[in-house]
Amino acid sequence: MTKPSVAIVTDSIADIPSEQVKTLKISVVPAILIIEGQSYIDGEEISREEFYHRMPTMSEPATTAIPSSIAFEKEYRRLLDSGYERVLSIHVASQLSGMINAASQAAQAFNERVRIFDSKSLTMGLGFQVMEAAEASLRGQSFDAVLDVARSARDRVRLVALIDSLEYLKRSGRISWLRASLGDLLQMKLLVNVIDGVVGRLGIARTHRKGIIQLLSHVKSWGSLERIAVLHSAIPDEASAFADKVRYLCANPPLIVDVTTLIGTHVGPKAIGLAGLCR
Structure with missing residues (x-):
């Protein structure tokens, strides 16, 4: 070869x-x-x-x-x-x-x-x-x-995520629009997407369960997919269950990916998301 x-x-x-x-x-x-x-x-x-085990007790x-x-x-x-x-x-x-x-x-x-x-x-x-x-x-x-x-x-790539706690994004200061609306969102679950390299606000939910429902709704709008991945930060069981819910969208089985600690630093534990490659 x-x-x-x-x-x-x-x-x-x-x-x-x-x-x-x-x-x-x-x-x-x-x-x-x-x-x-x-x-x-x-x-x-x-x-x-x-x-993720050390994250809650870090001094900074x-x-x-x-x-x-x-x-x-x-x-x-x-x-x-x-x-x-x-x-x-x-x-x-x-x-x-x-x-x-x-x-x-x-x-x-x-x-x-x-x-x-x-x-x-x-x-x-x-x-x-x-x-x-x-x-x-x-x-x-x-x-x-x-x-x-x-x-x-x-x-053709699409990327959405549900962030369970905004505390870590607040600390990072990476999302400029978040600072302006942080007071209204601190008790909420935040749905975001990434388009052309920019993280945007897709929606909010009062509970994690309602956020998952919104996440599924957005993913369904992508249509048929060549590839799909379920992304999570330290919630493998939930990610596996979520993969079962989106499996029908793609002929190839979903990848289940525990996101790098560099992303976990900003989104914290219990975040979950989806990446897709549209046909």
Whole structure:
């Protein structure tokens, strides 16, 4: 079998399950989680279970940091030295993170051989774009064809979530519109979506159960799906039950993904969401 000419790189915010990372030969540059002054490599030095166990008793909110441009440069060089002709590096939305900036700085050392692509999404909204591009690369498609596949996937991804507690978003200060309406929402469950890299308010619910009903209603409006993933922060049983409710929307079985601690830092425990790739 001829080796693909295009290497696919992403960051750990993509939340792609390890089995798919291995099978699709995806390179993942991990972000950094900082807990009470101690730095941890995302997905390697602290488990998600330990993170959520510690979260309520942390003396200060956990924070996140992007990898250095040197980390990206090392990965690009490793891939190109191993025989790949080009690298397509697909990352979390530039409006939500500085990941694109670090990757772009690293790419300058390789002229046109490394291309940075803004997914305008996160978690499996990003992950599905990466998986589609990786599958195209493994089929032996050209760089331009793989890039077109990523663009098509970006146009077709959908992402919604139900956030059980706004306390963690309040601490992060990442969502500007939330600050203006926080007093009205603190006791509510918040439904959000991500469109073109922007987190938007989709609705509110007084209870978690009513929020789930709203979430299902929004997902049904997506129509037929090629891929679907149930996303959650430390509620695997509920995520599994939710996957059964949306299974009919997609010929492929839903992925169930415990979101990275970097997202959990902002949404807290008990968040649940859905990512879909429309046909």
